[in-house]
Amino acid sequence: MEKILRTTEKIIPRKVYKALQPYYHFTLALLGTIIYRKPSRHIYVIGITGTKGKSSTTEFVSAALEGAGKKTAILSTIRFKVGDTTRPNKFKMTMPGRFFTQKFLRDAVDAGCEYAIIEMTSEGARFFRHTGVEMDALIFTNLSPEHIESHGSFEKYKKAKLRLVKHLSKSKKPIRLSIANIDNEHAYSFLTQPIEKNIGYSLKHVRIISETSDSSIIDYKGNIIVIPLPGKFNISNALAALSLAQELGLSINESKKGIESLSLIRGRVEKIECGQDFTVIVDYAHTDDSLRKLYETFDSSRKIAVLGSTGGGRDGWKRPVLGKIADEYCNEIIITNEDPYDEDPLKIINEVASGVTTHTPHIIVDRRQAIAHAISLAKTGDTILITGKGTDPYIMGPSGTKEIWDDATVTREELQKRLS
Numbered sequence: 001m002e003k004i005l006r007t008t009e010k011i012i013p014r015k016v017y018k019a020l021q022p023y024y025h026f027t028l029a030l031l032g033t034i035i036y037r038k039p040s041r042h043i044y045v046i047g048i049t050g051t052k053g054k055s056s057t058t059e060f061v062s063a064a065l066e067g068a069g070k071k072t073a074i075l076s077t078i079r080f081k082v083g084d085t086t087r088p089n090k091f092k093m094t095m096p097g098r099f100f101t102q103k104f105l106r107d108a109v110d111a112g113c114e115y116a117i118i119e120m121t122s123e124g125a126r127f128f129r130h131t132g133v134e135m136d137a138l139i140f141t142n143l144s145p146e147h148i149e150s151h152g153s154f155e156k157y158k159k160a161k162l163r164l165v166k167h168l169s170k171s172k173k174p175i176r177l178s179i180a181n182i183d184n185e186h187a188y189s190f191l192t193q194p195i196e197k198n199i200g201y202s203l204k205h206v207r208i209i210s211e212t213s214d215s216s217i218i219d220y221k222g223n224i225i226v227i228p229l230p231g232k233f234n235i236s237n238a239l240a241a242l243s244l245a246q247e248l249g250l251s252i253n254e255s256k257k258g259i260e261s262l263s264l265i266r267g268r269v270e271k272i273e274c275g276q277d278f279t280v281i282v283d284y285a286h287t288d289d290s291l292r293k294l295y296e297t298f299d300s301s302r303k304i305a306v307l308g309s310t311g312g313g314r315d316g317w318k319r320p321v322l323g324k325i326a327d328e329y330c331n332e333i334i335i336t337n338e339d340p341y342d343e344d345p346l347k348i349i350n351e352v353a354s355g356v357t358t359h360t361p362h363i364i365v366d367r368r369q370a371i372a373h374a375i376s377l378a379k380t381g382d383t384i385l386i387t388g389k390g391t392d393p394y395i396m397g398p399s400g401t402k403e404i405w406d407d408a409t410v411t412r413e414e415l416q417k418r419l420s
Helices: 002-011 014-035 054-067 100-110 122-126 154-169 232-247 252-260 288-297 316-329 345-353 367-377 407-419
Strands: 044-049 072-075 079-082 085-088 115-119 137-140 177-181 197-201 207-211 216-220 223-227 279-283 303-308 332-336 383-387 394-396 402-404
Touching: 014 100, 044 054, 044 154, 054 072, 054 115, 054 232, 054 252, 072 100, 079 100, 100 115, 122 154, 137 154, 137 232, 177 232, 197 232, 207 232, 216 232, 223 232, 223 252, 232 252, 232 288, 279 407, 288 316, 288 383, 303 316, 303 367, 316 332, 316 345, 332 345, 332 367, 367 383, 367 407
Parallel strands: 044 115, 044 137, 072 115, 137 177, 177 197, 279 383, 303 332, 303 383
Antiparallel strands: 072 079, 079 085, 207 216, 216 223, 394 402
């Protein structure tokens, strides 16, 4: 199918291809709904959207529900889970096409899952991958500039996100629920749709008792809850889950039990432990805001950044911005390859480096060598922050080529070399 599409794209004019593309994806989505017998009508569907925090919030929501004994299914950038069965997402996209979402929902229904939690992206919405999915609830985490080249402008990007909440408003489910992070200025666009329940959550709704580089402790409505992952952003993700769970009639104690058991989200502030006397973190952070918040979470230690140099062919505006943020927070900066696609990797790296004015950045194109160099620089008590890819399963090169990759695996291998 992919070969047919690529051949078609070469044969017909680009403008005609782009005009026909939405109709193709819309038709496929409707066909999938019919083939799999409208599975979303038989399960409680929760959509998660936003620029950042979608995958983590998906995990927090699942944990909160499972704490109450509920059986869940997850479709996210990180993994696909149906009940106790899970496998990594190796599609290099959050919402795969070709009926995938409908098949996932049918599998969840057949497995007896009560809740399906689906990470929903602007790209997925643009290609109608949410079509035929009748949602009960939608959680909005935040909105900031991203995928501008793909959508054409920030307003078009926002419009693609709003398409999801408008889709919720047309759902045939009896009581529809919209939950939004009101710490973000765009939240009210998501809370003013004709939906039965519109709920806002905020860091102002909790008292933060303590924060460390491992976890946070909060007071939520008189309940002391340990958030087992660091950073205010994870407190916010947990609040989204707690807000939903309460609206579903679950007790805070039940949700707390599930959230406190969540010890790891792969590729999201993932701590790599091999017995070393310094901290190593793998994280997906690839926007200016997420990178800044990650660095602030580890503000007390000497930091070594392994900075992914943003994907080729998109969001070039943020390259020097990411370099500037690393320059502001980190003591050593290593700029390396990420997903160049058809763009020159060194050109991308140099654009990131242009934002580094205080330090002298280490330019190492090979990502494995960059990680190894960061490890060689680390001293007792330091923190290495490897950002940009998280659980991405490939490094994407020119003409569709790809190298099998996993930041966490490579990091463990290089750590073991140093410690052996």
